Every structure is written in structure tokens, then in C-alpha cells.
Amino acid sequence: MEKDREFMILINNINKGYMLGEEKVPVLKNVCFQVKKGEFVAILGPSGSGKTTLMNIIGCMDIADSGEYYLDGNAIHEMEESELNDVRNKEIGFIFQNYQLIPTYNILQNIIMPLVVRGMSSGEAEEKCMDTIRLLGLDHRLRHKPSELSGGQKQRVSIARALVGEPAILLADEPTGALDSVSGQEVLKLFGKLNAMGHTIVMITHDLNVAKAAGRIVHIIDGELSEEESREGE
Numbered sequence: 001m002e003k004d005r006e007f008m009i010l011i012n013n014i015n016k017g018y019m020l021g022e023e024k025v026p027v028l029k030n031v032c033f034q035v036k037k038g039e040f041v042a043i044l045g046p047s048g049s050g051k052t053t054l055m056n057i058i059g060c061m062d063i064a065d066s067g068e069y070y071l072d073g074n075a076i077h078e079m080e081e082s083e084l085n086d087v088r089n090k091e092i093g094f095i096f097q098n099y100q101l102i103p104t105y106n107i108l109q110n111i112i113m114p115l116v117v118r119g120m121s122s123g124e125a126e127e128k129c130m131d132t133i134r135l136l137g138l139d140h141r142l143r144h145k146p147s148e149l150s151g152g153q154k155q156r157v158s159i160a161r162a163l164v165g166e167p168a169i170l171l172a173d174e175p176t177g178a179l180d181s182v183s184g185q186e187v188l189k190l191f192g193k194l195n196a197m198g199h200t201i202v203m204i205t206h207d208l209n210v211a212k213a214a215g216r217i218v219h220i221i222d223g224e225l226s227e228e229e230s231r232e233g234e
């Protein structure tokens, strides 16, 4: 498996369908997808094309019916439920359109949560998170509740929370979908900065202008994946 180590994500011939009555309706069809370490890739496709289904598989929240999935060299398709939970908690930093912050927690409590869940004390977790908090410009907002923040700030909190667990990949589903265009651009710029720092990012979107922030675009249409033609000269 040594040759696979340059890939953070290596997906071979994944199929996934849902039962509709007696019949299985295919949603992902022989999907092959590779992401190298340190890449920033966008998966672009219209509503209903299978983006969320694919994200759930990449994020170890669901399993494919057939095919192989290696994450950082580990055979996800061979894992039991408990191992999948472990990989999901340690290796995937999720960023959602609607932020998914805990409303009763303040910003600091939201950000340190992944470390506290792993058994770290709040004090130790806070110390470990301070660099990330500063990087995202959130150090003056730590005692605020999510409801007191703008959409762009809330998304920065959710990105901080995704980062503190030091995941293998950041996995973002329509991360700018609920934001005005200025805040959306700021989030995309931040992704560019995180990518330049070495983070591997997979971003799912239906919006070509959002996808263009990534280094590479992969199209999904009707459950089939295809690489975009070279964008050189653009």
C-alpha cells in the first residue's frame, strides 16, 4: 500500500443506492475519486446529483454498497462501525452550511468541544486551541453565544472547531451557502490560506463561482464523477 500514501483520499469504484419500495435506485455510480495530501478540491454538481451522499461516505457517516475507500492509507471499507466512529471523530473536520454550533455554549466552548469529547480537560483544550482561535480572529468573541455573531463569524467558529482536532481532511458542505457574498468570499479566502498552510480540503458546492476557489474542480452529475478540463489560461 506504500504507493497510496501520497493520497489522502483514494476511492475506487464506489456504488451507493437507496431502496425505493422493492427496487434499489442507484445514486453513486462507479465513483472513483482521488485527493492528494495538501490538495484543495471542489466537488461541483446540481441539486440531487449525489453530493451529500458522497460527502457522507467520505466523512465516514455512511458506507458504500460496494467499492473501496482509503483515507490516509487506511481501508475504511473494511472497518466496523466503532472504528468508523473513531475515524470520523479524529480524521474528519466537518464544516456545514448551517454551522451546526451548539446554541447554549459560548464560542470557546463550541471550539474546544472536539478535544473535550476526546477526554481533554477544558483548561488544556483552551490552551491547545488558542493559536487556531487567534488565526481565525475570534479571540475577542470567546464569551459570546453563537446567536450574537454574524453568519461569517459563526462559520469561522465552525472552521476553528473543525481544525482543533487536527483532522486529516476538512470536509465542507456548501460552506458559503448561507452567507452573503462578502462573507462567503472571506470564508473562501480563509480556505485558501488554510490550504497554503498544508491542510487538505474537500468542498462540496452547487455554485461554480464558489468551486473556482479550489485548486481543482470535480463535477458530479447524476451520480457520476468527472474531472474538469484543464483550467490553465483562465
Ligand SMILES: Nc1ncnc2c1ncn2[C@@H]1O[C@H](COP(=O)(O)OP(=O)(O)O)[C@@H](O)[C@H]1O
Pocket (backbone or CB within 6 Å): 018, 019, 027, 045, 046, 047, 048, 049, 050, 051, 052, 053, 054
Ligand atoms: N436516505 C435516502 N433515501 C432515499 N433516497 C435518497 C436518500 N438520500 C438521498 N437520496 C436520493 O439520492 C439522490 C442524491 O441525493 P443527495 O446526495 O442528497 O444529492 P445532493 O446533495 O447533490 O443534492 C437524490 O435523488 C435523493 O432523492
Ligand SMILES: [Mg+2]
Pocket (backbone or CB within 6 Å): 051, 052, 053
Ligand atoms: Mg446536498
